[in-house]
Amino acid sequence: MHLLSLPNEVILELFKYLNTSDILSLRQTCTHVAGISKDKLIWSNLIQQLRTRVPLPANVLTTLEEWSSDALESLVISAELVDQLWLEPRDSPPVKLQNKRGELLFGVEIFLDRWILAVYLDGYINLWDAESFVDKENHGRWSSVYTGNDKTTSYQAVVDDAGGRLLVVITRAHLPGTWVAALYEIQLSDPPLNLHFTLLCTFPISSSRIAQQIHPRERMIALSQLSSVELARWSEESETDITSVLISNMESDALEEMFTTILSLRILSDKYVFVFKTRSIELYPLPEATTHRRHNIVNEHSSRPLLKHVFPSYNFRDVQISDVEIEVSNKDGSSEPIFEGTRYKLKILASDIIQGLFFFIVTISIPLTQGEIATLDVNLAAVYALANHIPLRPSARRRSQLPRKSSSSRTESPMANESYRFQLFSGPATPTSPRTSSFVSAYALGTQGMRAVWIERRRGTTEKEIITCRLNAPRLTSPGLSILDSDLDSSSSNGDHGDDGLGVLPQALDGQVVYSSISYDLREDITHCALGEVSGKIILGNRSGDIFVLETGV
Numbered sequence: 357m358h359l360l361s362l363p364n365e366v367i368l369e370l371f372k373y374l375n376t377s378d379i380l381s382l383r384q385t386c387t388h389v390a391g392i393s394k395d396k397l398i399w400s401n402l403i404q405q406l407r408t409r410v411p412l413p414a415n416v417l418t419t420l421e422e423w424s425s426d427a428l429e430s431l432v433i434s435a436e437l438v439d440q441l442w443l444e445p446r447d448s449p450p451v452k453l454q455n456k457r458g459e460l461l462f463g464v465e466i467f468l469d470r471w472i473l474a475v476y477l478d479g480y481i482n483l484w485d486a487e488s489f490v491d492k493e494n495h496g497r498w499s500s501v502y503t504g505n506d507k508t509t510s511y512q513a514v515v516d517d518a519g520g521r522l523l524v525v526i527t528r529a530h531l532p533g534t535w536v537a538a539l540y541e542i543q544l545s546d547p548p549l550n551l552h553f554t555l556l557c558t559f560p561i562s563s564s565r566i567a568q569q570i571h572p573r574e575r576m577i578a579l580s581q582l583s584s585v586e587l588a589r590w591s592e593e594s595e596t597d598i599t600s601v602l603i604s605n606m607e608s609d610a611l612e613e614m615f616t617t618i619l620s621l622r623i624l625s626d627k628y629v630f631v632f633k634t635r636s637i638e639l640y641p642l643p644e645a646t647t648h649r650r651h652n653i654v655n656e657h658s659s660r661p662l663l664k665h666v667f668p669s670y671n672f673r674d675v676q677i678s679d680v681e682i683e684v685s686n687k688d689g690s691s692e693p694i695f696e697g698t699r700y701k702l703k704i705l706a707s708d709i710i711q712g713l714f715f716f717i718v719t720i721s722i723p724l725t726q727g728e729i730a731t732l733d734v735n736l737a738a739v740y741a742l743a744n745h746i747p748l749r750p751s752a753r754r755r756s757q758l759p760r761k762s763s764s765s766r767t768e769s770p771m772a773n774e775s776y777r778f779q780l781f782s783g784p785a786t787p788t789s790p791r792t793s794s795f796v797s798a799y800a801l802g803t804q805g806m807r808a809v810w811i812e813r814r815r816g817t818t819e820k821e822i823i824t825c826r827l828n829a830p831r832l833t834s835p836g837l838s839i840l841d842s843d844l845d846s847s848s849s850n851g852d853h854g855d856d857g858l859g860v861l862p863q864a865l866d867g868q869v870v871y872s873s874i875s876y877d878l879r880e881d882i883t884h885c886a887l888g889e890v891s892g893k894i895i896l897g898n899r900s901g902d903i904f905v906l907e908t909g910v
Contacts, residue, residue, distance in 0.1 A: 364392055371398045376436055399428035409828045410435045411804045411889040414468075414679075415519070434910060438892045441908045442807065443824055443868040450871070450896055450904035455498045456482050461884055461901040462508055467515045469888035471522060471544060472895055474903050475511045479503045481524060483542060483551055486893065486905065499551035503538060506530050509566070516572040520544055524553075525567050525577050535561045537577065539570075539590060557590050559598045571623045578629070580618040585629060585640070601643045603629065619675045624700050625682065628662070630720070632675050632704065637734060639663040639720060663720065663732035670708050678703040678805030686724070697723040703805025703827065712742040713799060713810065715827055715865060738827065740810075740865040742794060749861040798882055801827075802889025809894050810867070811882045819874045820882055822894065822906065823867035871906060 359367070371379060371393065379398065383390045400420060406412060412435060416423070423431075458476025465473045472484040485497035506528035513524040522542040530536045539556045565579040565586060579586045589599040616634040623642070624630055631638045638661035681701040685694065700720040707713055715738040721731045739746055797820075799810035806828055812821045873880075884897035892908035 360386070360388055367392050368395060368397060371395075372401055376402060376432055380433075394425050394429070396423075396425040396428065399425060399432055402432045403428060406432065406435055409806075410439050411802060411806045413890055414803075435890070437910050438890070438908055441910060442826065442892050444870065444908075446871045446906055447909060448907065449873075450894075450906040453484055453498075453903040453905065455484075455500075456901065456903060457500045457502075458482065459901045461897045461899075461903075463511060464884045464886045464895050464897040464903060465513055466886045466888045466893060466895050467513070467522060468519060468544075469891040469893060471515070472886075472903065472905070473513055473522070473524070474897065474901075475508065475513075475524075475526065476901060477508050479505055479508065481526070481540070481553065482903075483522070483553075484903075485551070486888075497551055499542070499553065501540065501553035504528065506536070509535070509564075512567040512570050512577075514570045514572060515544070523556075523570050523572055525570055527561060527565055527567050527579070533563060535563050535565060537561045537565070537567065537579070537588070539577070557598070559588070559590075561588075562586070566618075568618065568621045569623060574623070574626055576623065578621055578623060580621065582617050583633065585618065585621060585631065587623075587629075587643075603640055603643065619672060619706075620677055622677055622680055622702065624680060624720070625698075628700075628720075628722075630680075630700070630702065630718075631661075632672075632677065632706070634672055635667045635670065637665040637667075637718065637732070639730075639732060663730060665732055665734045670706075670711065670714065672706045672708050672714075675704060675706040676799070676801040678801060679803045695721060695723070696725065697721060697728075703801070705799065705801040705805075705808055705827075707796060707799060709795065710743065711746060713740040713796060713808075713865065715739070715808075715862075736862045738863045738865040740796075740825075740867065742796075747861050748864045798885040800885045800887040800894075802887050804889055807887060807889050807892075809885060809887050811885055811896075813881075817874075818876050819872055821869045822871040822882075822885075822896075824870050824894075825865055825867040827865075 362370075367389070374382070379393050383393045403412065403416065403420065407417065412431070416431065420428075453472070456474065458474070458478055458480030460477035462475045462477045464475075466486070467473065470486050472486055474482045476482075479502050480500055481503065482500045483498065488497040503526060509527045509529055511524065511526040513522060515522050520543065522544055524540045524542070525537055526540075527535060527537050536558055537560075538558045541554045541556050542551055543554075544551075561579060562581065564581050566581065567577065568580050568585075569578040570576070571578070575590050575592065577588045577590070579588065583604070585603040587601050587603070591598070616636070618631055618633055620632045622630040624639075627642050629640045629642055631640065640661055683699045683701070684697075685699065686696050698721075700722075702718045702720075704716040704718060705713060706716065714736060717735045717737050719731075719733040719735075721733070723730065739748055741748060793815045794812050795815070797811045797813050799808065801808050806826065807824065808827055809822065809824045812823055813819070875881075879898065879900035881899045882896050883899050886895040887893070888895070892910070894906040896904040896906060898904075
């Protein structure tokens with residue numbers, strides 16, 4: 357039977373089994389097939405297939421009905437092209453952004469793959485619109501604000517749920533013993549209008565408070581000091597009305613606070629606070645809302661952590677957390693024992709400066725029925741090891757080169773077995789050194805936790821390498837097990853590698869060098885980076901405060 361003689365509904369079903377390149381190739385055969393290939397259903401199905409392995413714009417799944425067929429087709433082609441080029445070397449060098457104010461760079465961020473924010477210790481905040489770049493000398497829309505000559509001690513920034521405004525909070529050491537937090541708002545307009553920083557409120561805070569998160573929907577700012585969390589809620593009506601509540605762990609002691617501190621946190625809905633510390637993960641219930649108080653009067657709330665996971669072997673100094681994924685499940689009349697409640701999923705990339713980068717997938721399950729036990733599942737999925745004592749599951753490429761233990765042989769060579777175990781458990785470090793000569797100077801995790809980038813330096817050289825990697829969830833279907841490795845492990849049940857313990861090992865995090873540069877000028881050292889996960893944009897900041905953009909070329 358000829359293809360053209362089939363009903364259009366049947367041809368549409370056949371298109372579900374084709375990938376993008378096949379569909380575009382078939383489109384060139386005749387006008388009839390070309391017309392069918394533009395059906396919105398085809399590209400909607402491809403979007404659903406891509407969502408688990410390729411970062412997509414945050415609003416595409418919730419507003420899928422509003423997208424036209426041409427827009428979905430363009431999105432699919434662009435997403436797959438960026439994914440193909442993500443691990444490829446960049447042809448063009450990074451482009452330096454102009455018009456910046458400030459010298460001492462404190463941090464750099466990118467939001468919605470478009471808005472580039474740079475915060476400087478000497479009181480300046482800069483914002484660029486990456487979509488308004490004209491050429492290397494004119495970068496279109498740009499704005500900055502001077503926050504004063506007080507020393508900036510921390511900052512956090514976030515785009516609200518609608519994507520229409522950017523909120524930035526900074527903490528400053530105003531005078532010896534006097535600390536202040538200032539909240540700014542920038543309206544992100546499209547079509548282009550002038551960007552402008554608006555000061556929403558300023559309020560005093562306790563000394564050494566560090567800004568950790570802004571929750572726009574709850575009008576809440578989370579700050580931390582050592583092992584305590586302060587939640588400050590601002591008012592839209594008055595700049596002086598601030599509600600504050602302090603969450604402290606009643607089980608902590610002074611000795612513990614000497615070697616542990618809060619690195620990052622996330623407010624989960626309006627019920628829990630997820631806290632990542634130097635050597636542990638903790639979950640606290642969110643206190644009830646308090647009445648507005650002036651002059652920052654703080655209500656203290658002491659409690660034990662609802663859930664806790666301890667890292668006895670790590671000493672993390674920095675951590676990046678993806679956006680929180682929330683899943684609400686119920687039985688819907690089913691008699692099967694299905695979990696009923698709310699699940700929070702977070703993807704975390706944590707840095708131990710001695711041991712390397714660690715990628716965790718954390719799942720928090722809160723049952724709907726009171727009395728049932730909440731659970732905290734922490735899965736170490738992948739590691740970029742800088743020390744050779746960390747047991748790792750080799751990547752598919754490395755494992756194909758490892759000596760296999762034959763299930764038919766009852767005697768094994770001790771030398772061969774020792775060689776196998778050394779290759780299996782060793783990281784990139786050399787056998788004669790406890791760690792590599794490399795160190796990570798900066799790193800960034802995408803907001804969806806699917807891609808990451810880090811800057812690597814080697815001691816004794818001036819070369820700086822920009823390394824990218826994928827962190828796709830389907831490749832980490834079980835602890836340390838990727839889809840590529842699953843075929844190699846399929847014979848484990850038959851005795852092949854049955855006693856290696858591979859199923860519990862994290863996967864080696866394989867990165868690819870996409871750009872490198874050599875410079876003897878210490879001011880050109882890359883100290884900060886950020887990642888536009890959907891477009892593949894890599895934002896770089898050096899010691900002299902300059903900001904660069906490295907594109908994929910799409």
